[in-house]
Amino acid sequence: MLVPPPRPAPPLHAVLADEGFRLFFPLTALYAALWPFQWVLVFGLDLPFARVNAPGLWHAHEMIFGAFGAALIGFITTAIPEWTDTDRPRGRRLCLLAGLWGVGRLVGFLGADALNLLGAAADIGWLAALAAYVVWASWVKRTDRLLAILYWIAALLVCLVAVRYAFHLGDHALAQWWLRLAGFVFLGLLGVVLARITVPVTNQVLDPTEETSPFRPHPGRVTLAPGLVAILICGELAGFSAEVTGYLAIAAGAAFMDRAGEAFVGREAARTELMALAGSAVLAGAGLILTGAARLGAPLPEVKMLHLALMGGLGMGVLMVLSIAGLLHSGRPLGFPLSTRIGFVLLVVAVALRILPDLGAIPDLPGPLYGGAAILWAGAFLLWLRDYWPFVSSLERP
Structure with a gap:
């Protein structure tokens, strides 16, 4: 009896374009690791082509929208x-999104003010396409x-247009104000994502057979954080x-x-998956609370407290999404590889090294300013990429 030869594996570009997470999660890890590293350790908190807008504004823009x-x-x-049980974007549609996103990054990576309009058009393109895709899926399934x-994607699009307009004008104060709003919008998105992910992940941790649903949060908690x-x-x-806000x-x-608080479900709360979900919420919450305290007169630098919410809460949230959805x-x-669990620790330490020296809590490390934070932050995402690349680059399932 003749045995048919094994089918050749599809080429890598076909695998990566098969589903959104396969293409964009590695791009997330690479860009999240490389941008702060090059800004801090290669260019010394400067950018070679930033002539109109401050490098710090490009830094915030590229972390949020990049x-x-x-x-x-x-x-x-x-x-x-x-x-929604609809067809997923794949092939050329994913590559088009990646191309638009990539053009924006070619402009932002070096802070090319002269190409701001080109980068703006590309970033507006992929974000508008993402909003249109959500509208399409809602219409097809007649669901609200x-x-x-x-709502949050549309709000992010408004912030992006406003930031790029401020960049075009060279209005630093206006750009900073809209970037702060964009950060708040992403925190609202984080609240929605946590609400969507926490329930199925917690139930799978509590009952790996998925035959029961022992965890059912109070309905009021689902939209509380993003609503506020x-x-x-x-x-x-x-x-x-300032006092009211x-x-x-x-x-x-x-x-x-x-x-x-939803993570406290017994001894299973020690699972890295639940700790990551809770840690993201804690860092985001602490950053927002301390930001509010700074506005009420507490001796705290508001920008650093926003770093705690965005770099800490949102950063851990992104790494958590990459890790859980990637599996x-x-x-x-469920079950994070060891290197990924180490990556979560590195991310928390990176946030501490970014914030605590400016508060006088610990001395600055020797070397470039924020160098240690940039290295550990990059290490967190590169460890994820090391663990998950075999998963995302192959269509084979265990």
Whole structure:
């Protein structure tokens, strides 16, 4: 009896373009690792082509719309098809999104002010396409379950247009204000994602057979954190005083802390998956609470407290999404590899090294300013890439 020869494995580009997470999660890890590294250790907190806008503004823009933006594309194009049972974007559509995202990064990586309009057009293109895809999936399934996701993507698009316009004008204060709002918008998205992910992950941890659903959170917790972040953003847009927006930030932070409380489900709370979910909420909540305290007069630098919420809470949230979705969508059970678990530790230490010296809590490390934080941050995402590349680059399932 003749045995048919084994089918050749599909080429790598076909595998990566098969599903959103396969292409955009590695891009997220690479860009999240390389951008701070080159900004801090190669260019010494400067950028070679930044002539109009401050390098720090490009740094914030590239982390929000570059690194975290790639994670958003990968998550939306992977999760929405699962939630709605619709065809997933693949092939040329994914490559088009990646191309637009990549053009924006070619401009932002070196802070090329002269090419700001080109980078703006590319970034607006992929973000508008993402919003259109959510609208399409909602229309096809006649569902309103995706409206929260659409709201936050649309808000992010508004922030992007405003930031790029401020870049074009060279108005640093306006750009900084809209970048802060963009950070709040991403925290709102984080709240929505945590609400979506926490329930199935916790139930799978508690019952790996998935025959029961022992974990059922209070319905009021599902939208509490993103809802209060939305109110904070509305307060900012309405021009409320620093004291009023300070209280709103504290309320939003407290809602994230309440979200973290859902991790206490018994001894299984020590599982890295649940600790990562809770850790993201805790860091985001602490950053928002301390930001509010700074606005109320506490002797704290507001920018550093925002770093705690964004670099800490949002950064851990992105690494958590990469880790959990990377396992489940490649057909693997929950259980982070050792290197990935070490990566979460490195990320927390990186956040501490970025914030605590400026607060006088610990001395600066020898070497370039923020060098240690940049190295550990890059290490966290590169360790993830080392562990997960075999999963995302192959269509074979265990």
